[in-house]
Amino acid sequence: MALQVFLKLADKCETVVTFLGKVAMVCVFGTIVTVTANVLVRYLFGIGTVWTQELEWHFLAVIATFGVAYTYQQGEHVRVDVIYKPAGPRTKAAIDLAAAIALIVIAILICNYTLPYIQQSWRSLEGSADPGGLPMRYLLKATIFVGFASLVLQAFAEIIRHLSTLITGKVGTD
Numbered sequence: 001m002a003l004q005v006f007l008k009l010a011d012k013c014e015t016v017v018t019f020l021g022k023v024a025m026v027c028v029f030g031t032i033v034t035v036t037a038n039v040l041v042r043y044l045f046g047i048g049t050v051w052t053q054e055l056e057w058h059f060l061a062v063i064a065t066f067g068v069a070y071t072y073q074q075g076e077h078v079r080v081d082v083i084y085k086p087a088g089p090r091t092k093a094a095i096d097l098a099a100a101i102a103l104i105v106i107a108i109l110i111c112n113y114t115l116p117y118i119q120q121s122w123r124s125l126e127g128s129a130d131p132g133g134l135p136m137r138y139l140l141k142a143t144i145f146v147g148f149a150s151l152v153l154q155a156f157a158e159i160i161r162h163l164s165t166l167i168t169g170k171v172g173t174d
Helices: 002-045 050-073 089-123 137-168
Strands: none
Touching: 002 050, 002 137, 050 137, 089 137
């Protein structure tokens, strides 16, 4: 019974991660449109703007920071398949559990160390240093924390799921 409560909590964590992953996907489209427009305008009309160039790397920052946890959730992260692939379900769960614990520790440390950096940016309402650049750079810097916090959520969900597999012997949420 308690296990089912934790599995539902894992589902809720993954809902947040999925949402942020979809935001990252939209930003991929935004990057494609922005880069294409920048190239066309620059080569057809000889015009370039600082804010559109900055917008490109703003999109890329969101893709990288929000996309990491989603990639992990989808199982598209890097593994050592020589060891992992032939292993049984419980061994895989133990390997994944150890990796998730290590990941959650690292992600929490990164969140902790980036907070002062982000807070300083928010206090000064930091914007682009370049004339014609984008304002509100502090929002972009906040994506660092949000991205790693979502990684904490996903690692927590993974810990719950792998503990469930180790306890019940069943893979998944059944």
